[in-house]
Structure formats: C-alpha cells, structure tokens
Amino acid sequence: MHPAKSFRIEDRATLLAFVRAHPFVTIAAAVGGCPFTAQAPVVVHELDFGEVALDFHLSRGNALAPYVVPGFRAVVLATGPDAYVSPDWYGSDDQVPTWNYVSAEAEGLVAPLSDAEFVALLDDLSAQEEARLAPKKPWTREKMSPGRFETMMRGIIGCRLSVERLEGTFKLAQNKSEADRAGVVAALGDHPVARLMRDVSA
Numbered sequence: 321m322h323p324a325k326s327f328r329i330e331d332r333a334t335l336l337a338f339v340r341a342h343p344f345v346t347i348a349a350a351v352g353g354c355p356f357t358a359q360a361p362v363v364v365h366e367l368d369f370g371e372v373a374l375d376f377h378l379s380r381g382n383a384l385a386p387y388v389v390p391g392f393r394a395v396v397l398a399t400g401p402d403a404y405v406s407p408d409w410y411g412s413d414d415q416v417p418t419w420n421y422v423s424a425e426a427e428g429l430v431a432p433l434s435d436a437e438f439v440a441l442l443d444d445l446s447a448q449e450e451a452r453l454a455p456k457k458p459w460t461r462e463k464m465s466p467g468r469f470e471t472m473m474r475g476i477i478g479c480r481l482s483v484e485r486l487e488g489t490f491k492l493a494q495n496k497s498e499a500d501r502a503g504v505v506a507a508l509g510d511h512p513v514a515r516l517m518r519d520v521s522a
Contacts, residue, residue, distance in 0.1 A: 321425055322489040329488035335424045336372065338488060340364050342398045342424075343448070347376070347481075349384060349394040349430075356383050362396065363444045372483040374426060375433065375441045377476045388479050390431040396481055398424045401512035409507040411499040420504070420513050424488035430481045438478030492517045 321328065329335060339345070339362065347358045360376040367373055374396055378385045384394075402421035433441060443461065450458035461469045492513070493501045501517060508514035 321423075321487055322491055324491075324495065326494045327489050327491040329424070329490050330486075332372075332486060335486050335488045336364055336366070338400065338422070338424045339374070339398045339426070342400050344398075345374075345376070346397045346399075347384065347394055348397065349387070349392065351384070351387050358382050358384050361445060361449070362398075363441060363448060372426075372486065374481045374483060375437070375444070375478065376481070377438070377441065377445075377478050379476055380474075385477055388430055388432055388477060390429070392430045393428070394430050394481060396426045398426075401516065403508055403511055403513035405493070405504055406507070409503045410496070411503050412497065415500075420491050420493060420517070422488070422490045422492070422513075422516060424486070426481065426483045427485040428482045429484070430479050433478030433480055437480070438473070441478050442473070490516070490520065492520045494520060 343361045343363070345360065345362050347360060349356055358378055360378060362374040362376045365373045365375060378388070400422040402419060405418045405420055407415035407417055446459060446461070450456070493504055496504075505514045505517050508517075
C-alpha cells in the first residue's frame with residue numbers, strides 16, 4: 321500500500337464494498353522463499369464477531385494449490401481503475417508524472433474449505449456474478465447434466481482467507497490543490513478515475 325496517509329483508506333465498509341465491486345483479485349504468497357501469484361474471483365463473507373473471510377477457488381494445477389493448508393499466509397490485492405497523470409494537466413509548475421489508482425489489500429491465513437463450504441462458494445460466486453447481468457435470467461448449476469458439476473469440482477480446490485489486515489489506497493490527487501485536481505479531472509474526461517476524483521472532492 322502507498323505510504324502516504326492522505327491516500328490510505330481504513331474504513332472497513334468502504335473497503336469491503338470495493339472488493340465486492342472488484343472481486344477478481346491477485347493472490348500472492350511466498351512458498352519456500354519463492355514468490356508465487358494466482359488470480360481468482362472472491363466472495364466476501366462477513367462472519368460472526370466482526371470477522372471477514374474471502375472465499376475463492378484455485379485449479380489443482382495452480383502452483384499455490386498444494387500449499388493451501390491451515391497456517392498458509394497470503395495477501396489478496398483487489399484493483400480498480402487507474403490512470404497516468406501528465407504534469408501538463410496541473411495548474412502548478414514543477415510537477416512530475418504520476419499515476420492515480422484505487423486498490424485494496426487483505427492479508428491473512430488461508431485454509432481449505434469443507435466440501436459443503438466449497439459447494440456454497442461456487443453457488444454464491446455464480447449468483448454474485450450473474451446478478452451483475454440482470455435482467456438476464458441467472459444461470460445455476462441445475463442447468464448442468466447430472467454428475468457434471470461434481471466431476472468438474474475435482475479439478476479445483478476451495479479456499480478461505482481469514483482477513484487479519486485490510487487496508488486500501490485510493491490515490492486520487494488528494495495531496496494536490498483544488499485547481500490542480502480540477503485540471504487532471506478535465507484532462508481525463510469521462511475516464512473512471514476522473515469520476516472517482518470528483519467523488520473524493522465532493
């Protein structure tokens with residue numbers, strides 16, 4: 321995460337909403353001193369006693385899959401829109417190029433899901449993503465041939481990251497003057513980052 325406090329986001333509700341809106345994440349971990357990454361969609365669960373979990377699945381052929389045992393530590397990174405910012409767009413002199421972006425990071429221990437939790441994850445995930453396609457009628461696994469779902473499950477594993485640390489970086493020129501920010505917003509036009517910058521300054 322960016323070290324500047326002006327860009328740091330720690331509000332849990334804001335961060336969980338961000339991860340739900342950008343659920344295709346990068347998972348990073350060190351195994352035997354070597355870094356590994358994987359990408360997967362997640363489902364956010366707010367559990368009892370304020371605990372948060374991110375459920376996801378990996379192909380059994382993924383380099384991380386054999387190490388998903390209780391006590392395995394990983395970091396999950398969710399990213400949103402980003403944009404290069406030219407110094408020419410500021411009203412002030414002596415600026416340098418930079419990049420505006422939004423992201424959220426969760427760290428915790430990963431463990432395999434039980435069979436029942438694994439099935440629930442896959443159902444929850446398809447329901448989550450099918451809902452984004454409304455008014456399309458949602459797909460469900462009941463449309464599959466008998467036994468096909470169970471056969472395909474054997475090629476993947478279900479995982480849960482129990483979140484111990486959750487923080488975000490919303491780097492949207494909060495450290496710049498109102499005039500400088502307005503110049504960047506105008507130059508970016510209808511770019512999603514421009515909309516986020518307007519929301520931050522509203």
